[in-house]
Amino acid sequence: MLRLFGIEKRFGSTVALRGVTLELGRGEVHALIGENGAGKTTLMNVLAGAVRPDAGAMELEGQPYLPQTPREARQRGIALIHQELSLCPHLTVAENILLGNEPQRFGWLDREAARRKAFEVLRDFGHPEIDPARRVADLSLAARQVVEICRAIAARAKIILMDEPTSSLQRDDVERLFALIRHLRARDQVSFIYISHFLEEVRAIATRYTVLRDGASVASGEISTVTDEYLIAKMVGRAIEDLYPRRKRAPGAPLLAVRELCAPPLLKRASFEVRAGEIFGIAGLIGSGRTKLVRTLFGLEPARSGALIFQTQRLVVRGATPALRLRQSFGYLSEDRKGEGLALPLSIADNITLTRFESCARLGWLDRTRQQAQARSWMDKLGIRARSPAQAVGTLSGGNQQKVALARLLHQGARVLLLDEPTRGIDIGSKLKVYETIAECAARGCAVLLISSYLPELFGMCDRLAVMCRGVLSAARPIEEWTPEEVMRIAISGKRNEDAGAKGVD
Amino acid sequence: MEERDEISVVASEEALTRVSGPSWVRLWLGRVGPFLGLIFVLLVFTLLSADPAQYLSPRNLRIVAAQTVIIAVGAIGMTLIIVSGGIDLSVGSAIALTGVVTALGLRAGWAPSVAVLAGVLAGGLIGVINGLVITRLRVIPFIATLGMLGAARGIAKWLAAQQTVNVPETWVNELAVTFPARRWMFFAPGVWLALALAAIVAAILRNSVWGRRVFALGSNEAAARACGIDVENLKTSVYGLAGLFFGLAGVMQMSRLRQGDPTVAVGTELDVIAAVVIGGASLSGGEGSILGSMVGALIMALLRNGCQQMGWPNYVQEIIIGAIIVLAAVVDRLRHVRRLAET
Numbered sequence: 001m002l003r004l005f006g007i008e009k010r011f012g013s014t015v016a017l018r019g020v021t022l023e024l025g026r027g028e029v030h031a032l033i034g035e036n037g038a039g040k041t042t043l044m045n046v047l048a049g050a051v052r053p054d055a056g057a058m059e060l061e062g063q064p065y066l067p068q069t070p071r072e073a074r075q076r077g078i079a080l081i082h083q084e085l086s087l088c089p090h091l092t093v094a095e096n097i098l099l100g101n102e103p104q105r106f107g108w109l110d111r112e113a114a115r116r117k118a119f120e121v122l123r124d125f126g127h128p129e130i131d132p133a134r135r136v137a138d139l140s141l142a143a144r145q146v147v148e149i150c151r152a153i154a155a156r157a158k159i160i161l162m163d164e165p166t167s168s169l170q171r172d173d174v175e176r177l178f179a180l181i182r183h184l185r186a187r188d189q190v191s192f193i194y195i196s197h198f199l200e201e202v203r204a205i206a207t208r209y210t211v212l213r214d215g216a217s218v219a220s221g222e223i224s225t226v227t228d229e230y231l232i233a234k235m236v237g238r239a240i241e242d243l244y245p246r247r248k249r250a251p252g253a254p255l256l257a258v259r260e261l262c263a264p265p266l267l268k269r270a271s272f273e274v275r276a277g278e279i280f281g282i283a284g285l286i287g288s289g290r291t292k293l294v295r296t297l298f299g300l301e302p303a304r305s306g307a308l309i310f311q312t313q314r315l316v317v318r319g320a321t322p323a324l325r326l327r328q329s330f331g332y333l334s335e336d337r338k339g340e341g342l343a344l345p346l347s348i349a350d351n352i353t354l355t356r357f358e359s360c361a362r363l364g365w366l367d368r369t370r371q372q373a374q375a376r377s378w379m380d381k382l383g384i385r386a387r388s389p390a391q392a393v394g395t396l397s398g399g400n401q402q403k404v405a406l407a408r409l410l411h412q413g414a415r416v417l418l419l420d421e422p423t424r425g426i427d428i429g430s431k432l433k434v435y436e437t438i439a440e441c442a443a444r445g446c447a448v449l450l451i452s453s454y455l456p457e458l459f460g461m462c463d464r465l466a467v468m469c470r471g472v473l474s475a476a477r478p479i480e481e482w483t484p485e486e487v488m489r490i491a492i493s494g495k496r497n498e499d500a501g502a503k504g505v506d
Numbered sequence: 507m508e509e510r511d512e513i514s515v516v517a518s519e520e521a522l523t524r525v526s527g528p529s530w531v532r533l534w535l536g537r538v539g540p541f542l543g544l545i546f547v548l549l550v551f552t553l554l555s556a557d558p559a560q561y562l563s564p565r566n567l568r569i570v571a572a573q574t575v576i577i578a579v580g581a582i583g584m585t586l587i588i589v590s591g592g593i594d595l596s597v598g599s600a601i602a603l604t605g606v607v608t609a610l611g612l613r614a615g616w617a618p619s620v621a622v623l624a625g626v627l628a629g630g631l632i633g634v635i636n637g638l639v640i641t642r643l644r645v646i647p648f649i650a651t652l653g654m655l656g657a658a659r660g661i662a663k664w665l666a667a668q669q670t671v672n673v674p675e676t677w678v679n680e681l682a683v684t685f686p687a688r689r690w691m692f693f694a695p696g697v698w699l700a701l702a703l704a705a706i707v708a709a710i711l712r713n714s715v716w717g718r719r720v721f722a723l724g725s726n727e728a729a730a731r732a733c734g735i736d737v738e739n740l741k742t743s744v745y746g747l748a749g750l751f752f753g754l755a756g757v758m759q760m761s762r763l764r765q766g767d768p769t770v771a772v773g774t775e776l777d778v779i780a781a782v783v784i785g786g787a788s789l790s791g792g793e794g795s796i797l798g799s800m801v802g803a804l805i806m807a808l809l810r811n812g813c814q815q816m817g818w819p820n821y822v823q824e825i826i827i828g829a830i831i832v833l834a835a836v837v838d839r840l841r842h843v844r845r846l847a848e849t
Binding site for chain 2: 048091
């Protein structure tokens with residue numbers, strides 16, 4: 001039905017796909033499995049005509065297939081259900097479901113036919129209670145997801161691509177979705193490519209699978225013939241490279257203790273402590289609540305309850321602000337470097353000294369010479385390559401930008417470092433420097449909280465590790481007691497109860 | 507975003523189809539709000555006026571109606587653009603240019619209908635050029651139409667040789683006259699024309715596939731594209747169709763002045779945008795109605811007329827209208843923030 005050979009795609013200097021081969025039979029549900037950043041979503045976009053591949057060939061029903069636009073992909077019978085909802089909130093349910101192929105009479109919308117068609121699709125999906133005439137903005141998120149799925153069904157697609165379709169569905173809706181998939185397979189021979197992190201779900205619905213790792217397909221076959229362990233090994237499947245400056249550290253007294261921190265709905269419960277001189281890792285899928293945890297700690301998101309103890313002092317939890325946390329010597333490195341981490345049009349010097357201008361100001365006036373000298377010393381220490389401290393940060397490479405962001409925390413003199421994906425999207429040389437700098441901070445007695453989606457990094461850097469899953473942080477254990485497979489198992493356990501949660505700190 | 511995968515938690519705490527009260531109220535306010543504004547403006551000036559009977563007299567209403575026509579016709583086009591999520595700042599210049607084109611045609615001895623058609627089509631051409639610059643060259647609408655604001659004004663002055671263009675006496679001059687020669691018409695022919703066009707476009711926007719796609723485009727462009735809608739051509743058609751209305755507004759302007767003036771209608775785009783926003787449209791797209799925009803245009807005209815009746819100097823009008831534009835934008839923002847908070 002659909003074949004892909006050697007699909008490649010690069011964005012600038014990063015390679016998203018490096019040779020994906022996949023075969024999809026008629027009426028088959030094919031699971032696409034892989035870690036965050038393995039290239040699953042890019043592959044879906046290639047199939048749906050939103051992204052054009054650099055190399056490789058696709059074949060649909062024996063004909064060459066290279067869609068230039070989403071419109072063309074739709075006409076060839078391929079529909080994509082996005083991970084992020086893509087509905088028009090101002091339009092009605094019926095209008096959204098039939099958008100792009102509205103029933104019409106001489107250009108006029110046939111509202112009665114639209115209502116009826118939408119109702120039929122909703123009824124087939126087991127949701128006749130959703131009124132086709134309601135505005136989508138007035139629906140709950142779960143109902144919107146239902147509408148999104150109904151749209152792909154209404155398009156009478158031959159192949160439906162589902163990118164994490166169950167992310168906002170309740171249990172019985174997942175069952176309904178599976179029933180509908182089985183129904184469409186049996187009745188209309190519709191084929192599905194189904195992306196999910198949750199192996200349990202994948203096993204329930206898929207017949208065959210393909211594992212993507214680092215943009216390449218590394219394994220595929222019948223899903224019933226392989227074990228979860230095999231799949232996880234294929235997903236992780238990397239040797240830990242010798243990048244990490246493992247050195248003997250002797251963590252001291254607890255510097256920061258977090259007890260029962262709760263910021264619903266994304267963060268349900270997190271308890272842990274980080275000692276001075278320790279690097280504490282947090283693993284978990286994107287969206288598991290990791291980022292929410294550090295943002296809540298830094299006062300960027302409101303917490304509902306919990307306690308926070310810095311050394312021996314109890315800190316305010318509710319109503320904390322970033323300004324307060326900065327004074328309490330917390331430093332935060334955002335995962336969104338360009339959006340939140342740096343002021344791109346400003347100079348390196350401004351960016352580095354931003355959180356502690358007092359160091360180079362007198363009576364509210366900046367001493368430019370002093371500021372530049374301070375910036376220059378950090379640039380030398382971290383090896384930031386730039387013409388001068390006055391150069392705009394936006395003109396630097398990703399790696400150098402990240403070093404500037406890190407230099408700000410150092411200049412600020414933070415004792416608790418909250419680092420969210422500090423090496424995402426940067427080159428190997430900068431990575432080494434970032435690792436080295438983090439290790440030095442820990443050696444100087446800082447408490448480091450390190451979030452990463454890249455397991456080898458966590459295993460290489462951390463002293464202890466905990467795993468976040470669906471808003472609950474597991475108990476922390478020394479890194480030697482973890483295996484990558486075990487971390488993945490907890491992260492993708494898919495349990496909707498809270499068994500995996502820690503009852504307290506270790 | 508961190509939140510996405512975690513939506514399940516939110517969802518499980520909600521009923522699947524919750525009836526949201528506030529949204530109903532807001533929708534109702536959005537529809538009725540412009541009318542409340544209209545009544546408020548009428549009330550204020552009636553109370554302030556030394557001679558309320560005169561202010562509310564049919565005679566004065568006819569004056570207001572005639573003053574409304576240009577803004578109202580422009581607002582029909584602007585509603586399409588704003589609903590689609592765009593903006594057009596070149597309206598004032600387009601009015602001047604199309605007025606000059608019509609006047610030149612009349613002076614050259616063209617049949618009046620041909621001259622009017624040329625003016626309207628010139629407006630459409632300006633709109634199509636705007637649309638092509640926005641979709642093919644990928645310039646944001648604000649900048650593309652800001653450029654057109656300058657260019658169209660310049661072309662108008664060039665065509666008119668920097669002078670006003672006088673026109674012979676034809677029926678075109680009667681289009682937007684305050685007191686039509688045929689007394690049974692009561693309002694100027696232009697007023698009736700504007701009302702008819704408003705009704706037609708309102709129907710198109712509400713009930714045609716094209717109209718619903720314009721709403722979809724303004725509501726979520728990525729979704730519209732993913733559903734196989736040809737977003738680029740749709741946008742160009744929106745600017746082109748709106749341009750026809752700006753052209754017609756230019757003809758009306760020429761009719762009122764009885765000459766083509768390349769320096770006229772400076773800043774009219776702000777009145778037109780204000781009328782649409784007061785009428786309940788959202789500057790972020792996906793929301794708006796022709797009826798609302800017409801009420802908005804009427805509010806603007808009543809304000810100007812009221813200030814004149816009170817004998818207030820021009821600058822008072824300008825201050826009040828400026829404040830109202832900002833107020834309308836604030837209301838739009840408040841509605842928008844509430845919606846974001848919900849999702």
